[in-house]
Structure formats: C-alpha cells, structure tokens
Amino acid sequence: MIFQIRDNERKIFELISRAASELGYPTYVVGGYVRDRLLARPSKDLDIVCVGNGIELAKRVGNSLHPRSRVTVYKRFGTAALKHRDLEIEFVGARKESYRSDSRKPTVESGSLSDDQNRRDFTINALAISLNEHDYGNIVDPFNGLEDLEAKKIITPLDPGKTFSDDPLRMMRGIRFACQLGFTIDPSTLKGIKDNRDRIKIISWERIATELHKIMLSPKPSVGLRLLNDTGLLEYVLPELAALRGVESRNGRKHKDNFFHTIKVVDNLSERSSDLWLRWAALLHDIGKARTKRWESTAGWTFHAHDAVGANMVPRIFRRLRLPNDKLKYVQKLVALHQRPISLTQEEISDSAVRRILYEAGEDIDDLMTLCESDITSKNPQKVKRYLENYEFLRARMAAIEESDHLRNWQPPISGELIMETFGIKPSRQVGIIKDAVREAILDGDIPNDLEAARGKMLEVAAELSLFPV
Known part of the structure; x- marks a missing residue:
C-alpha cells in the first residue's frame, strides 16, 4: 500500500529522504504520526527511524533547511530533534532492546527496521513509511497494523x-x-x-x-x-478510587456503586468542559465516601462529611502522583465545597447562605456549579429536570447577590494591619476575633459591604474586648 503524502508533508519528507540517501541510511517515518494520518487525526510529532546514526541524519537535515534549523541532541539516548514549521521531528537510529525483570530501562543496541518495529508497543504503532528512493511512500506493515486500524x-x-x-x-x-x-x-x-x-x-x-x-x-x-x-x-x-467499588445491602436498603457513579460524573463533566483540573475534581469529588460509609438504622447508608474527608485526601493523592501544587488548592476546594450548592437547593435559600458560597468559592464558583450539575446521575428524567431547575434558580440568586454585593474574590474591607494600627496592638487573638466578626456581619447581611459600616463594626467588637483607638 502506498501512503498518500500531502502537499504540506512533501517538502520535508523529500528533504529527509535526500539527506538519508547521501548518508546511505535506509530511513522511515514510523509510529504515531503514521497511525494518526491514516486515521485522519492531527499530529505534529514526526518520528524518523534510520538504519544508521540518527543524530548525524538530524544534523544534515537541519543544515539543509532554510533557514537552517537548530538541532537538539540527546547523546545519552542517541536521538536528536528539530522543529520545522508546526512539526516536532525526532530522529533515532533503528535499534533492538532487551530488558531486565527489575527495570523498564532496556539494554539498547543498533538494529534493523524489523528490530525497531518488533519493539513497538502495538501493531497500529509499528507501521512505517519508506522514505527510500526504491520504494518511496510504501507502508511497511509486518504485523497487519492496517487491518487492526480498520478493525x-x-x-x-x-x-x-x-x-x-x-x-x-x-x-x-x-x-x-x-x-x-x-x-x-x-x-x-x-x-x-x-x-x-x-x-x-x-x-x-x-x-x-x-x-x-x-x-x-x-x-x-x-x-x-x-x-x-x-x-x-x-x-x-488510584487505590482511593478503587475503594469506592461495590454495593452493600442491609435490611433491603442498598447504596449506589460510588465508583460507577464517579466515572459517570466525569463523563457528564467532560461534555461540559475540557478543563483537565475540573475533570480531576470530578474524579475525586466523592473520594471520601469509602472512609465515611456508615449504616444507620433510621437513615440507612450515610456518607456524612465525605466532602471534608475527601478534601483532606486530595493532597496525598497529588503528592503521590507528583501533580502540580498550584492546582492542588483548586481541586481541593471543589471537593470540599461540592455538597454546598446541593444543600442550598434543598431548603429556602437565604441571602447569607448564598453570600457564603460566593465568598468561599471565589472565582471558581462557575466551575463548582458545573461540577454539581455534572453530579446528577439519576436515570429518572423528571428528577434530573428538577435538579437542574433548582441549580438554575440558585445561579440566578448568585448572580443577583453578586451584582449587589460584589463578593466574588472579595476580601473584607477591614484588614489585620488596619486593626493593629487602629488599636496599637501586635498580631494576636483579638485581631482574628475582630476580623472574623466584621466578615461574618457582612456575609450575614447585618451590615453593608463598605468600609464605613465595617469600621463601625470593628470599633464595636473592639470595645467588647476592651480595646480602644490610639
């Protein structure tokens, strides 16, 4: 079978082919690029295997490009890479590998194209396109990878x-x-x-x-x-996720399988957002349920405080998987708060409760609501419709209160520095008491969200603590 070379590939393929011919190296395009092109999927990573010195071939190709392309050499691995337009091109010599049982790092030695294809992971990734003059464009397919692509x-x-x-x-x-x-x-x-x-x-x-x-x-x-x-x-x-599997039944009452519920939530969210870390929040949102599962004779199966327990588990998972610290707080926050909007749809919603969720979620409030909407996995369409309507009502309340109170990313108007300066005191328990009292008064709607009202509350609480302006 002949590979259909596109116009935007032709120049670079021919240039590589010419450089390889000058060096006397049989050369091929291999792996994911071939697979993705045959599947009509975009791919910007081009892997070139030559029966020879891949670094030498990369340098010759780089020198022949106009403008000349800088070649990055990885001597330890015997590879080299260069960028050409939107392509990342890697060159390597064909090789064969052998492994020890205690390591995934192979012993590597030079080999043939066949050796290189033998070491590939799957048949669909072992396909190669010849860049050699005698069979240019032919697909080399020793393992029927084309059939497997079709199937x-x-x-x-x-x-x-x-x-x-x-x-x-x-x-x-x-x-x-x-x-x-x-x-x-x-x-x-x-x-x-x-x-x-x-x-x-x-x-x-x-x-x-x-x-x-x-x-x-x-x-x-x-x-x-x-x-x-x-x-x-x-x-x-992910043993914490595996621990969610299974259903227990007692006295004819059973809970849902929280593993399958979780992966359904992830799918639901993936239809709404492509954000990786919001998807991770969906994956971990119920991670605390295995540790909090209890049977109560009156209530049945309960998972009290699974949101708080789950949030406390997130840092350990992030550390183990070496996930970025700057995303930890975001995922942890969404896991900790994912039950809050649910509770706000099950009772008469006070302005105070809405202010608090806006304050605690901050700029992530929209992501939190998306997670909560994705958490609806009922197979009863009427239930789903009712839950979504409740969330829509909650969103409207949030928008109205946000417009009047401006609580997204809000910081109380009274800072610890202002308190210490006003009363001539050092960092202390009293500073925290005053700050908390002012914040709670604003969130409860007892005073407006402005400096004058907040200052009045600060003076009132300070007097109760026998503190007076200096």
Missing part, C-alpha cells in the same frame, strides 16, 4: 506478556489509546495487562500521571477508567 483493535505485535513485562507503561498506553481512539483492546492483549498489572510498580509516578491526564482528557474518560478497573491497574495507580 479498531489494539493488539501487541509480539507476545503480550513479554511486551508488558518489558515496559509496563505500555499497559496504560494501551488503555489510553482505547480511550482516545474509541478502539477495543484485543482479548489476549487485555489478558496480558491483567497478568502483568503488578509490574506497573516499577514505573515512575510522573509517567503514570501523564497517561492518566491523557485518559482524563479523552472524549469519554470512563472508557479508560473502566479498563483500569477491569484490568486491576486501578488498585495500583
């Missing part, structure tokens, strides 16, 4: 046990591809993942987190999350 099937080119034992990250990559592409994992490959799931322990948390992010950013993350669960990988990479 939307993910299968390893060699024995699954060896493929996953050699590099256990491939197990998560396979699940990620299934999730991103809407493909099915071949039964033998799926069994290989199950059989080798404990090997994931030798993979760094950073690499695991990268694959989790890609699963979370896929069109329907539940596909990947289910596969992680079905293969047993979930217990290694």
Whole structure:
C-alpha cells in the first residue's frame, strides 16, 4: 500500500529522504504520526527511524533547511530533534532492546527496521513509511497494523506478556489509546495487562500521571477508567478510587456503586468542559465516601462529611502522583465545597447562605456549579429536570447577590494591619476575633459591604474586648 503524502508533508519528507540517501541510511517515518494520518487525526510529532546514526541524519537535515534549523541532541539516548514549521521531528537510529525483570530501562543496541518495529508497543504503532528512493511512500506493515486500524483493535505485535513485562507503561498506553481512539483492546492483549498489572510498580509516578491526564482528557474518560478497573491497574495507580467499588445491602436498603457513579460524573463533566483540573475534581469529588460509609438504622447508608474527608485526601493523592501544587488548592476546594450548592437547593435559600458560597468559592464558583450539575446521575428524567431547575434558580440568586454585593474574590474591607494600627496592638487573638466578626456581619447581611459600616463594626467588637483607638 502506498501512503498518500500531502502537499504540506512533501517538502520535508523529500528533504529527509535526500539527506538519508547521501548518508546511505535506509530511513522511515514510523509510529504515531503514521497511525494518526491514516486515521485522519492531527499530529505534529514526526518520528524518523534510520538504519544508521540518527543524530548525524538530524544534523544534515537541519543544515539543509532554510533557514537552517537548530538541532537538539540527546547523546545519552542517541536521538536528536528539530522543529520545522508546526512539526516536532525526532530522529533515532533503528535499534533492538532487551530488558531486565527489575527495570523498564532496556539494554539498547543498533538494529534493523524489523528490530525497531518488533519493539513497538502495538501493531497500529509499528507501521512505517519508506522514505527510500526504491520504494518511496510504501507502508511497511509486518504485523497487519492496517487491518487492526480498520478493525479498531489494539493488539501487541509480539507476545503480550513479554511486551508488558518489558515496559509496563505500555499497559496504560494501551488503555489510553482505547480511550482516545474509541478502539477495543484485543482479548489476549487485555489478558496480558491483567497478568502483568503488578509490574506497573516499577514505573515512575510522573509517567503514570501523564497517561492518566491523557485518559482524563479523552472524549469519554470512563472508557479508560473502566479498563483500569477491569484490568486491576486501578488498585495500583488510584487505590482511593478503587475503594469506592461495590454495593452493600442491609435490611433491603442498598447504596449506589460510588465508583460507577464517579466515572459517570466525569463523563457528564467532560461534555461540559475540557478543563483537565475540573475533570480531576470530578474524579475525586466523592473520594471520601469509602472512609465515611456508615449504616444507620433510621437513615440507612450515610456518607456524612465525605466532602471534608475527601478534601483532606486530595493532597496525598497529588503528592503521590507528583501533580502540580498550584492546582492542588483548586481541586481541593471543589471537593470540599461540592455538597454546598446541593444543600442550598434543598431548603429556602437565604441571602447569607448564598453570600457564603460566593465568598468561599471565589472565582471558581462557575466551575463548582458545573461540577454539581455534572453530579446528577439519576436515570429518572423528571428528577434530573428538577435538579437542574433548582441549580438554575440558585445561579440566578448568585448572580443577583453578586451584582449587589460584589463578593466574588472579595476580601473584607477591614484588614489585620488596619486593626493593629487602629488599636496599637501586635498580631494576636483579638485581631482574628475582630476580623472574623466584621466578615461574618457582612456575609450575614447585618451590615453593608463598605468600609464605613465595617469600621463601625470593628470599633464595636473592639470595645467588647476592651480595646480602644490610639
């Protein structure tokens, strides 16, 4: 089969082909770029394999580009990279690999194109396009990857046990591809993942987190999350989520399976937002339920304070997965507050309660409401309609109060510095008492949200504490 080379590819392909011919290196485009082009998916990462010195080929290509392109060399890995327009092009010499059982770092030596294709993770990633003069544009497909693309099937080119034992990250990559592409994992490959799931322990948390992010950013993350669960990988990479599985019944009353509820919430939210960290908040919103599950004879199954417990669990999960600290507070806040809007729709809503949620959520109030709306997983359309109407009413109340009180990202008009300066005192318990009293008075609507009223409240509380202006 001949690969249909597009106009925007032709120049760079021909330039690489000419440079490779001058060096006498048989050269190919391999892997994800070939797969994605055949699937009509965008791809900006171009992997070039040559039977020779990849660094030398990269330098020759870089020198022949106009303007000349800077080549970044990774001597330790025997690779080099350059940028050309919107393409990131990586060059490597064909190689074969062997692995020790206690490491995913292979012993590498030079090899043929066949050796290089043998070490690929899946047949759909082992496809290559020849850039050689005698068969330019031909697709080299030793493992029937074209058939697997057509059948939307993910299968390893060699024995699954060896493929996953050699590099256990491939197990998560396979699940990620299934999730991103809407493909099915071949039964033998799926069994290989199950059989080798404990090997994931030798993979760094950073690499695991990268694959989790890609699963979370896929069109329907539940596909990947289910596969992680079905293969047993979930217990290694997110044991807190695995702990939500299962349903208990007592006296004819049972609770829902909180794992399947959670992945449905993630899917719901993914239809509303592409924000990675909002999706993570959805994934972790009920993470505290396993620890707070209780049976009460009158109420049945309860999960009291699961929001607070879950929020306290978030930092440990972030540390383990090496997730960024600057996103921790955001996700933790949404987990801690996700029950609050629900409670506000179940009672007569006071202005004070609305002010408090606006103050506590700050600029993340819209994301919090999106999470809460996504948390509706009932199969009863009337219930869903009623819940959404309640949230719509709450949003309207928030908008009205925000317009009058301006509480989003609000800071009380009385600062600790002003209190200390007014009364000639140092940082102390009294400063905190006064600040809290002023803030609560504004949130409760007892005084207007302005400096004059706040100053009056400050003087009133200070007098009760026997403090007087200096």
